[in-house]
Amino acid sequence: MSVPSTPVEVRGEGVLLRAPRESDADRLLEAFGDSGTQLWNPGPQDGDGVLAWIAERADWSAGSHTSWLIAQPHDDDVLGSVSVWKIDLDQGDAEVGYWVAPWGRGRGVASSAVRAASAYAFDELGLDRLHLFHAIENPASCGVARKAGFLLEGTLRQSYRYADGRRHDEPLHARLATD
Template identity: 60%
Template sequence: MSAPVGKTPEQWEGAGVRLRAFVRADETDLVAAFADAAITTWNPGPPEGPTAFVAERNDWSTGTHASWAVAAPAPGGEPGRLLGSVSLHKIDLTQGDAEIGYWVAPWARGRGVGAAAAAAAAAYGFARLGLHRVHLFHAVENHASCAVATRAGFLLEGTLRQSFRYPDGHRHDEHLHARLVTDPLSR
């Protein structure tokens, strides 16, 4: 039996990353992250601004998403600097599946943060929510996201033709990747 999603973020540790609630101190970094073309090309920015983004991501009360700020583990209970974001969304406890999305701040790229965060969020979904499958979509042109998915153990399952309209207004082909609870932790 699966556990329901709580009302607020549950902290979760992964390999070199901490998934935690967004804090007010993250708002400056959120503004910088959503000014970065590598993020905004594939992710719409928060239309209401960082304060609303933080409130929405920290409100798990609908049970349809589990969203976290990604940070490095910090001593003494400090939150640590924002390195990115990861979310399980479209959570369906009846079917035992969810979609995952992520982005990595420019100052944290090239260190495996995205793959560690995606693997940690999937592990949370399997362990705490009883999920069987976690999947993701990314534009075929988004090579960085493809590399993150692959390093996090999400197998490429196929290509969906013109499946999603991105912020550029065009429909892009997307790759579908997935991990099952039965998949090995690393490849």
């Protein structure tokens, strides 16, 4: 199996995973301006930067990632983003990353998007294992992982330097195609 060169639309429970579009730029800038988003998943802060971000995520041709915007199915409003990245088809594994805009938080958006992206990775890309990490100080992401079927495997100590400049411990969660 291989990663398609252009984004594929995926429907999940209460979410639509779709390609980012230039018309999403203002809503993305609003989301990236949120302090919570900036700390855990910083993004571009200007128009040119967000357009480059959109173009990068809409181009799957390298075969190393599948990236979607998370949108509301009924009005297409941007709720966040989810990616399956660092795809290694030979090993059958990849990493999952996501963020949710402030107006989408607390509604199960992230766990639904991660479940949908995981199903795509297992069913369409033939992957065997997915893993995700998050800062230990971000307990909501532990809930997302658990609700999306990812089991806690351990903690990576001082694993990643976040936007606050400090290295944070990160819980390691993983899900197998057979789970």
